[in-house]
Amino acid sequence: MSIDVEQFHGVFFDESEEHLQAMEDLLMTIDVDDPDIEELNSIFRAAHSIKGGSGIFGFDALTGLTHVMETLLDRARNQTMALDTAIVDVFLETVDTLKATLTAYREQQPLPDEQIAAGIEKLEATLKRQDGQAQLLAQAEAAEVEEDEGFGFFDDIPEPVAEADGTSTDALFGDLAFGATEAEDSASSAAVKADEEDDGFGFFTDIPAPEAKKDDAEEDGFGFFVDLPEPAKTAPVNVTPIKSAAQKPAAKNNNSQSKESGSIRVDTGKIDGMVNLVGELVITQSMLSMIGRDIDGQSGELLQAAIAELQRNTREIQESVMSMRMLPINMTFNRFPRVVRDLSQKLGKQVKLVIEGGATEIDKSLIEKLVDPLTHLVRNSIDHGIESPQTRAEAGKPASGTVILSAEQKGSSIIISISDDGAGLSRERIMDKALQNGLPVSLDMPDSEVWQLIFQPGFSTAAEVTDVSGRGVGMDVVRRNIESIGGRIEIESNLGRGSSFSIHLPLTLAIVDGMCVTVGKQIFVMPLLNIIESFQPKPEQIQTIGNDNVLWIRDEYWPLLPLHQMMQVDDAIQEPTESIIVLLESGKNRLGVQVDALMGQQQVVIKSLEKxxxxxAGVAGATIMGDGKVALIIDVDSMAQSCQLNIKQEVCA
Amino acid sequence: MSDSTLQQSPVASNEKEFLSFVLGKEHYALDITTVKEIRGYEAATKIANAPAFIKGVLNLRGDIVPIVDLRLKFNVGEATYNEFTIVIMLHVHERIVGVVVDGVSDVVRLTEDDILPPPEFGVAFDSQYLLGLSEVDDTMVILVNIEKLITSDALALVDPNQNMSLAG
Incomplete structure (x- = not known):
């Protein structure tokens, strides 16, 4: 029977990624002096699952690396090897290499062979270092191990079962795996010791082709169990609870796994499809209520009541569908303990990371895009913000610095902040650097404007360039990244007491808070985030330069862009003084946009025009209004830039 | 209606179904498998800096779909919009595009043998967008290669850099 194994690759990749994240989390929290055996077991099992899965799918590089790692982990959990920070470091590095390898397999890129080889070497070096201690113990136990050798056969059997149970719907396998996992724990350690006894370490150095005698048993096992995934064809949704039933008994205190129970893995495409359909439902419902207004009498009243009910239900459906796309921001925050640990070690600083509000939920698409900017900001805080222990002591602060990573929801936006109790931004140094770079600054600029200078390209006040930061390529990219997902970033800083970067983000990318404006008969939507204010201009506020009007407001000239000109609408109000001006801001660009009238504020679902x-040009997307008509959403960023370009051209001409 | 459409015989392997439509006084036809639906014309939302034959975008059950008036593009007949004006929604290369026509008339079945090579001139459409000519009930029907037309640079419905992937 032939089965297309590739259909399970996606599941394997996803699960392995989760396993790696779980390993990393556990390694981060482990107490090297008094390790919790349950935690070590969980790490071991995660490595084992990856090894098993990668063996089935033929991802040999993963199998090789996890195998050596497993050996070390096994010794650690059997307490035949004492853990120390160096070993945990090696494990963490291995997790990194595994992640890189997994990504390479997933994206079908060339494997990071050198990194893998180096990783295996490092693990083996650790293994050899432990050799002396381990050898004694191994020999002492050799006698009993001999008797247990029969278990060698069972060693790998549970593995395919554990793999298959993710896709099988038969609860029986859950039980089987549960029982088998326990057997495996004792059996596999026995087998490993048996190997040590027989071949010394010869077996482990052969890693790239892990074809030793025990693999024969493994193959038998696979031959039988590979057929299991079949039922999945009719039931493509993973039944995760069974998987946790198999793994959980041994992992009582593993939070990430217990959270997993009762959840299913769903393709985001399916959720997006639902979001679309619900959008349609909202529009249909508002059409119905428009029609319903024309119906009089008793049936009209009944209809109104029914429509009101429908309205409530649709809103609830919309909310629950939107919530499906939301994930706790911990998905992003989880990686930072690692970043902070590595970096503070490297820089010889003592840093404590506090994470607050990790359960705050945010759109899945934003989670991925937040990783880079946040990593940069956290690295900055540690590198530039937190001082060395001596400096801190001199300043009368505790030797260990604190970085607080927090997230909270305020209305329809999420605020993520990175605060440290370090040195704070130095106004003088920023001003010096700004003058050096020829930026237009004045000495009496308010602090808030001075802080914004660090977002300029090529701006770094770091005394020396390290491989951590200081090249000045970072902050402008951070700001651009954040603006590209509809957010903005603010800085607060106190010299000597620390600084705080807060990122304001919309809850989701699928919906935007907009101001609906009319130009002629057409409706446009402007993102509320970009709007500063709107007003009807007085004649003296409008001045003409060349062919264009400019706006004179609060002692500043603003470019004025008539929307009807930009969008080629014929029947719009021409005279600026009879129309409404909306002041917009995007990044450092500001402009006034002339529209006929404001219609009101509304949440709109963003639809792609490119599809x-x-x-x-000048349009970020489209949305569907209550009457089913399409309205275009203004792209303030590109509009401001094209406006800036026009002015420059005219000045040059 | 022609007899051939009334008979519910299965489509022979070499037979293809075409939807015939009217532009001005001329009769055209396009491959029916590209047709998603046919609906009455309604005013679209205008798009700035687009050629006049692109009437704008419409909401088709949640999809934002561009509407092209072929009469304007090829100078056939008069671009009038009334209750008889029809929009054929096409589904080509994962994209949906609405085409404004004066009316749809029939579904015709044609075999390879029924199709004559297109003339080099005398038709509003560039011959590269034509599959050929055919005669149905004594009327000349021009068969349009609608996939080629929709993805062509002439209609500019697709970004040039996206065009490559569509051709594949």
Missing amino acids: HYKKV
């Missing part, structure tokens, strides 16, 4: 058409 069936192409990108339109």
